[in-house]
Amino acid sequence: MSFLARLAIRSHRAIGRQTRRYSFTSSRNAAAPVDAGFGLRINADRLQESIHHTCQWGAAHRYGEDPTQTGMCRLALSDDDARARRWFEEETRKVGCGVKVDQMGNMFACRPGASVDRRPMTAMGSHLDTQPRGGRYDGILGVTAALEVLRTLHDNGYQTNFDVGAINWTNEEGARFPKSMLASGVWAGAIPLEDAWQLRDIFNPEATVRSELERIGYLGSMPCSSQAYPLGAHFELHIEQGPILESAGKKIGVVQGAQAYRWLTVNVQGRDTHTGTTPYATRKDPLLAAAKMIAASNAVGHSFEALVxxxxxxxxxxxxxxxVAAEVTFTLDIRHARDHVVEEVQAAVLERFGRIAAEDGRGVAFSWTLDSDSRAASFDAGCIAAVEDAARRLVGPDGWLPVTSGAGHDSVYASKQCPTTMIFVPCKDGMSHNPEEYCSPEDCAIGAQVLLEAVLGYDQLRLGLRR
Amino acid sequence: MSFLARLAIRSHRAIGRQTRRYSFTSSRNAAAPVDAGFGLRINADRLQESIHHTCQWGAAHRYGEDPTQTGMCRLALSDDDARARRWFEEETRKVGCGVKVDQMGNMFACRPGASVDRRPMTAMGSHLDTQPRGGRYDGILGVTAALEVLRTLHDNGYQTNFDVGAINWTNEEGARFPKSMLASGVWAGAIPLEDAWQLRDIFNPEATVRSELERIGYLGSMPCSSQAYPLGAHFELHIEQGPILESAGKKIGVVQGAQAYRWLTVNVQGRDTHTGTTPYATRKDPLLAAAKMIAASNAVGHSFEALVxxxxxxxxxxxxxxxVAAEVTFTLDIRHARDHVVEEVQAAVLERFGRIAAEDGRGVAFSWTLDSDSRAASFDAGCIAAVEDAARRLVGPDGWLPVTSGAGHDSVYASKQCPTTMIFVPCKDGMSHNPEEYCSPEDCAIGAQVLLEAVLGYDQLRLGLRR
Known part of the structure; x- marks a missing residue:
């Protein structure tokens, strides 16, 4: 039974105000509008058009005949990223937003609210950069849905109490410039601006974040900080990137927080010698050692129920x-919901590495660096309540789940400086960072509608808050 | 106690005709010449000058202050290789050689012998191409020592019975065009010419062996085959590239044959998914599988006493x-003195790979190709005897060892078409395919003198042979 069919049945059971009939059609000849929170309804078709329109910039890795059956390669601050940025700027201006760009290229599109009390905007943020072999939804859904919410407010002349806006954060993926959630990290004060600016393209060391920001025209003059551009709240719609919602048959994940993770780079140093003439006993084989280290770190991960x-x-x-190779470099990505488990896994892994390094031949040397250290995050109760309310109304009490984010997101850094939460929607086979990453048009629309209603709900809530 | 000191002591013990005093000095103000086989003595200083002169073309990877303290990166058919080739051609012509180039760029420099019976030349062959992180001796010593032998014959007006010459074989390393001993393989009829011509540069697929031969002017018109250019014998001086001679305190290895080896490329296919959100159970992780495969293949190697x-x-x-990576490719190099053990190791390794592929998550797929299959080689008794005689005279009955070559060499293919053997000299720490590869000037000279005397001994022997 399809989700829409289930929703229809649920609506017939008519269990009161908490659950309303809600459906999105996939054609422009939509059925008559149905009742929705705040009397507003996002346009599911327009959202799909926006998603795939922006994917013309960086489309790659075709896997099917349909024009939309490609993945994406839109690396941060590339020419394609610049094109997507210009589109975002134009479209948000059309719906009455002012757009500001900070020193990290973060783009803040703000639609003024009614209140003379000019508090910071309630933001809907995500990112337009992708993995080199990424899909059409990771980040892109969040930004296009935010625009769709602004368009819906604009079309209906809906006046929020406070400013509401959309953000495009720079280099969330950390794929081109190897630090993920880079520019939200700078905004939150967790990453120094100079360090971020000096990061180099992993394939072209001549290109830095700063030089590429300048080259594509997105090196803004506004300081990148939560002091210079504070936010009243941060909501982010995102595909789950995992299999939990899909396998549980749920449509919305209300994100309570994010698991902790650390990224390490390990360098193993040996000696390059001839494979045919060098007995095992006299070798220093870094690739053999690295292979054993990778296998061992996976075993350690299992023993702690952590992802390594x-x-x-x-x-x-x-x-x-x-x-025999002279040296080998490999990465480690360690994740667990609790900070102390991540630390324990790292210690256990490095202890095993020390033993492996001495195991074969004359041994190898190794060193490591900690590249990212993202602590576990707990999201804001008020924001979570706003999303829960919206989810409950839209997909019913059984249609959503409280979840923890396995991945890092800009919301993790945002949550350090403002009330934050995220909305997850299911993706096919839980697959992400893959060209075939897919979220159905219905699920995209449900997510965007939850985003709209959560933001408007929070906008109401803010009347009783000081921030 | 140094080798020269030991040699001096041995000479004082005067154990008859078999052992003669023999020393090389490292300066031009050499002591008075000592008695040497056939009354000829190679010039140790000139040999060193030639080695390091040719290393101006491709010097790389500096590791010390001395001008000679660099490694080499002289890839086959590169501009630097072309420069070394032109030098080889000029220098061999100066000592009375005619030089022919075949369709694979193999260079045959031939100094005429006295006999009207124009049998094929007794050749001294090796190669001037190097690994991308290679040293100054692998291949280079063999070619420069061959030239030094020809110069010594020329300077002394020594008339051999049969033609004697030097060969520079193309793309021995297989580092740029991924098939080792490529052009000696074509000459021996083991590799089809068209296949060899079409091999592509591993980093620049637009460059083929044929296009690069043409570009640098070494696409000869003579067919590349042992019919078009037969050889009477093939001797090759080479560094051992392993630790056996050094650790045994021996100066010469008389090579009885070469171990068998196979090269495989293994491709493991998984699915690229997000590391933070994809549980182990739903992953297809090819890098984890490859790591386990590499570790397992090493264990299989140990159990068969084979090198994997x-x-x-x-x-x-x-x-x-x-x-999680989408796919991983890795190489396997399997070596043992016996062909059947190499086959058994391959079977055992692939069986283990099959089990590993199914071990984690949803499993991975893998495929493999056999890129090289070099059977074990047995060298010629007459050539071996000629080298043994020379070695016994020069370094005494305890100064040499019969050895098996761990590496492939052009001599392995040559041995399929003509009487062949090799002469090994020690290299520091058994290290090769490494910028710091080193063979002392004394050891180079002893090797070249053994080469000279073995070739002249074999030239005498041929009077009683039909070939």
Missing amino acids: TTGVIKIPPTSSTNT | TTGVIKIPPTSSTNT
């Missing part, structure tokens, strides 16, 4: 089949 | 720290 993954391994370009 | 090594591992350039 190696996504990248590199050897010098001078390596060859009949030469 | 992974020198290269590659992931797509789109990989990132927080994404």
